[in-house]
Amino acid sequence: MSDQLTFTLENRDRIQAVESSFGPTGKPLFQPGRVLIGEGRLLKQSRRGPQPKAFFLFNDMLVYGSIILHGRWHKNQKIISLEDIELEDMEDGLTMSNQWLIRTPKKSFYVAAASPAEKRAWMEHIEECRSQLLQSASRRRSSTFAVTWIPxxxxxxxxxxxxxxxxxxxxxxxxxxxxxxxxxxxxxxxxxxxxxxxxxxxxxxxxxxxxxxxxxxxxxxxxxxxxxxxxxxAAPELELSSNEEPMESHAPSRWVTPEMDSWSPYVYLKPEHTKPLTT
Missing domain, CATH: 3.30.40.10 (Zinc/RING finger domain, C3HC4 (zinc finger))
Known part of the structure; x- marks a missing residue:
């Protein structure tokens, strides 16, 4: 019981830290039963090329945003419900290795991890959380997805x-x-x-x-x-939704090089605690 309470408090602090990193423009993220499963940096293919983004996986949604001030703060917060996500494994591309496709009704885009192992971890944990969410909450999965834009x-x-x-x-x-x-x-x-x-x-x-x-x-x-x-x-032609993303303030080329030491590692936080006690 004490371990469960400790995890609940730590989980709340982690979520509130993510929430605070987006500043006043970000939406509230903490609510009872929500767990921060993992976080890290991925390359996201935008219309102007790959861009580094901070991704946060929760047990019911995926949150990502642009990185500013050396990763201490984030902006342009995007929130995707897991029941609205469909993943597709992809071969390595010309500009991104270890990539896969994330389809959603409003936006579909390619992301890439720093290594094959990290890619597998992200995809497996997203699929696991999505499956548990659909089973436990009796939610319906989306059947219509946005096409991906050609860069x-x-x-x-x-x-x-x-x-x-x-x-x-x-x-x-x-x-x-x-x-x-x-x-x-x-x-x-x-x-x-x-x-x-x-x-x-x-x-x-x-x-x-x-x-x-x-x-x-x-x-x-x-x-x-x-x-x-x-x-x-929903035709499977070839990112993004109707809203075009602006160029980032930092040069993305340093994330495309083989030097991946500066990437944040993927962290999986206590998978057995998918629904912590809140009382």
């Missing part, structure tokens, strides 16, 4: 009209297929409710045509109601 550096031309990008002819991303496209090829907007239910999002001409055809088929149904784009939006 800006992957194409010097629009992937629809082949026009060359320049300072004035800028890159954009179709939220439906993830392709890098120009403004002329992505002027249309549609509602993709699993990503953002409050506003229409940018899509390329080809996806817009396909979505409109699907809507027409749905609207011709017996109930006369317009259909949803959810099914098409």
């Amino acid at each position: 800006d550096s992957a194409s010097a031309i629009c992937m629809r009209c082949s026009g060359k990008f320049s300072f004035t002819h800028r890159r954009h991303h179709c939220r439906h297929c993830g392709f890098v496209v120009c403004d002329s090829c992505s002027k249309e907007r549609v509602m993709l409710e699993h990503i953002d239910c409050t506003k229409p999002l940018r899509v390329c001409k080809l996806c817009y045509t396909g979505l409109m055809k699907k809507e027409n088929r749905w609207s011709g149904g017996s109930d006369g109601k317009s259909g949803s784009y959810e099914e098409d939006a």
Whole structure:
């Protein structure tokens, strides 16, 4: 009983420390029954290339954010419920080794660990926590996921009209297929409710045509109601959601080199205490 109480207090202090590291802009993280399982740094593929991020795994959610002030503080807090996560193992890429894909309804992105062992630890613990959450809380797993964006550096031309990008002819991303496209090829907007239910999002001409055809088929149904784009939006094409992430204040190149000594190790905190006593 004393060990359980000690763990409960230590767990609360750890969660509050993570909460404080995001400052006033972060959301409250502590609540009864929530356990901080592990934490560490991973490379996250953004539209402008790999960026180091601080990740925190809880027994019911995954939290990550940008690293500032040598890792003492964080910003741009993102919270993902574990029932909304689907993992896919990936082979090593050109810019990231030990990588895997994290799919969610609003955002799908690649992350990479410092070693194969750390990658396995992250994936196994995320899957274990997710499985326990779905069983214990009778929650439903998500079936619709956002596509991953093709990084800006992957194409010097629009992937629809082949026009060359320049300072004035800028890159954009179709939220439906993830392709890098120009403004002329992505002027249309549609509602993709699993990503953002409050506003229409940018899509390329080809996806817009396909979505409109699907809507027409749905609207011709017996109930006369317009259909949803959810099914098409989950197509496994090739990061991110409708919100584009800004460049980090530090150069990411030092995280891409083989020198991994500065990476934070993955820490697994007492797996047997998945639901500590709170009284």
